Amino acid sequence: MSDKEWWKKSVVYQIYPRSFMDGNGDGIGDIPGITSKLDYLAELGIDVVWLSPVYASPNADNGYDISDYRAIMPEFGTMGDWEQMLDEMHKRGIRLLMDLVVNHTSDEHPWFVESRKSLNNPYRDYYIWRPGEPGKPPTDWKASFGGPAWTYDETTGEYYLHMFSPKQPDLNWENPALRQGIYEMMRFWLDKGVDGFRMDVINMISKKECLAPYEAFVRGEGAELSRVFIYNADSVHDYLQEMNREVLSHYDVLTVGECPKVSPEQARLYTDQSRGELNMVFQFEHMGLDKPKGRPKWERKALDLPELKRNLSRWQNELADVGWNSLYWNNHDQPRIVSRFGNDGPYRVQSAKMLATLLHMMRGTPYIYQGEELGMTNVRFESIADYRDIESLNFYQEQTEVHRGEPVETLKAIYERSRDNGRTPMQWTGGPSAGFTSGQPWMKLNPNYPEINAEAAVEDAASLFHYYRKLIELRKSLPILTEGAYELILEEHPSIFAYVRRLGKETVLVINNFYEKETEMVCPEGIANGAGEVLIGNYRRELDGERLTGAFKLILSPYESLAIGYS
Numbered sequence: 001m002s003d004k005e006w007w008k009k010s011v012v013y014q015i016y017p018r019s020f021m022d023g024n025g026d027g028i029g030d031i032p033g034i035t036s037k038l039d040y041l042a043e044l045g046i047d048v049v050w051l052s053p054v055y056a057s058p059n060a061d062n063g064y065d066i067s068d069y070r071a072i073m074p075e076f077g078t079m080g081d082w083e084q085m086l087d088e089m090h091k092r093g094i095r096l097l098m099d100l101v102v103n104h105t106s107d108e109h110p111w112f113v114e115s116r117k118s119l120n121n122p123y124r125d126y127y128i129w130r131p132g133e134p135g136k137p138p139t140d141w142k143a144s145f146g147g148p149a150w151t152y153d154e155t156t157g158e159y160y161l162h163m164f165s166p167k168q169p170d171l172n173w174e175n176p177a178l179r180q181g182i183y184e185m186m187r188f189w190l191d192k193g194v195d196g197f198r199m200d201v202i203n204m205i206s207k208k209e210c211l212a213p214y215e216a217f218v219r220g221e222g223a224e225l226s227r228v229f230i231y232n233a234d235s236v237h238d239y240l241q242e243m244n245r246e247v248l249s250h251y252d253v254l255t256v257g258e259c260p261k262v263s264p265e266q267a268r269l270y271t272d273q274s275r276g277e278l279n280m281v282f283q284f285e286h287m288g289l290d291k292p293k294g295r296p297k298w299e300r301k302a303l304d305l306p307e308l309k310r311n312l313s314r315w316q317n318e319l320a321d322v323g324w325n326s327l328y329w330n331n332h333d334q335p336r337i338v339s340r341f342g343n344d345g346p347y348r349v350q351s352a353k354m355l356a357t358l359l360h361m362m363r364g365t366p367y368i369y370q371g372e373e374l375g376m377t378n379v380r381f382e383s384i385a386d387y388r389d390i391e392s393l394n395f396y397q398e399q400t401e402v403h404r405g406e407p408v409e410t411l412k413a414i415y416e417r418s419r420d421n422g423r424t425p426m427q428w429t430g431g432p433s434a435g436f437t438s439g440q441p442w443m444k445l446n447p448n449y450p451e452i453n454a455e456a457a458v459e460d461a462a463s464l465f466h467y468y469r470k471l472i473e474l475r476k477s478l479p480i481l482t483e484g485a486y487e488l489i490l491e492e493h494p495s496i497f498a499y500v501r502r503l504g505k506e507t508v509l510v511i512n513n514f515y516e517k518e519t520e521m522v523c524p525e526g527i528a529n530g531a532g533e534v535l536i537g538n539y540r541r542e543l544d545g546e547r548l549t550g551a552f553k554l555i556l557s558p559y560e561s562l563a564i565g566y567s
Ligand code: ISL
Pocket: 061, 064, 065, 101, 144, 164, 200, 201, 258, 260, 297, 332, 333, 391, 419
């Protein structure tokens, strides 16, 4: 593995700036706040920070609606603050990924302000406009946060496309001038020294292929106008390759593309390094296993462990020879993993350690979302008034007003699924407002901060924080964790998720009891050769290496996790 492939050896930490640390007491997390916490991140040992958007934005979707790609949101600070933050990161050997949101802009971006003015405005074609009668949108596509994906604009009597809220019009990537505008903006940040990009819904940027049937229909060719999904069109690959030729290949960067509805086969295309597209993608299959297939995100079903094993292993295997995986349990759009696949009651710390081991011993680049290293949990606010996310608020309104659903039932779904579960302010101390702000936090804290907070975790050698630190350290000291082959074992076992990593003569055996019930593990023959050394585990248990040889047996405690090395 070459030095150029540093991104294969890195651990990334995601910061959601609004909720990370408030530096000036206005209740909103900001850039000076981040800078003040860099020593904490350095202690954790992460290599890279992915920073969710900090650009100028009216905040319809907390910064994922950008009105100026080259300006910092005043609530977050100044460009000077940002430059100082980058400088302080680099001093500590931490690299910075910026969020690149180029499927859409804010409707307040000057490009859209111009675009909507007239049919022949030079920026008209920067967005996706189609003729249509009021009340009769061009296609029946739905927007992500509720309602139709087309909004009628009276000024010119046409519809514009928005796959998210009406305040997030989709850009038209077919327009070469738009693409050049994006590339220039990317160079602006790269020349300032950023080390890469996380690309928001990058597999949705091309609508060319799916709008084609509509165009044919309008031409009177009678094409079917069925609902088409806008993911992974062939032309996305062309655009990414062009972006590489023109921009990315001239810098030493990490790129990760957020790709809803991507299959491992498609991910191979995006991440095959010889194609020059992305280093890795965020896939979502494992995040969909606790809901009925094809149903809205608000519905739930119990996770089936063998299905999770098959799924994650398929990704490990499909991206083994070409391509590369990202590894994650959490981000700012997901509920907290310890409340979701773990146990946020009496086994909060043990189950969170198990989930961390399971993920971090796999092949790929691990991502940690702020607060995950503390075992932060989902939240249950009594009133919808305490929620902030556009998706949850729209859902609540639709359910209770349009569908006349029960408010209590709707809130229950929100408790399980809301993106705000991951967005409550970071819990730094047990003191007022968890040390997040000296003022009124923009969103209520999770009331469990007196128990769950960074100060307590850093002081406690047995905490989840120090467990994550150790996992990161192991990844740095053992090349097998980055390079080694992956093989699932005990495939059909209903409660154990175990696998083997192999490199040359070395083996790492990873064992996880996914549930609370004690269970017996019998190691298959041919894996545990020689005396084993426990690399990490969540129960302090003296394990004699000799005992871990051959077809050894272990009784696993609740959520017990163990990685054993053989060489
Ligand atoms: O959050 C989701 C469902 O609850 C996802 O479907 C999400 O909308 C999708 O993964 C795209 O997410 C990204 O783009 C959105 C933004 O709201 C998300 O925060 C961002 O991660 C629009 O920019």
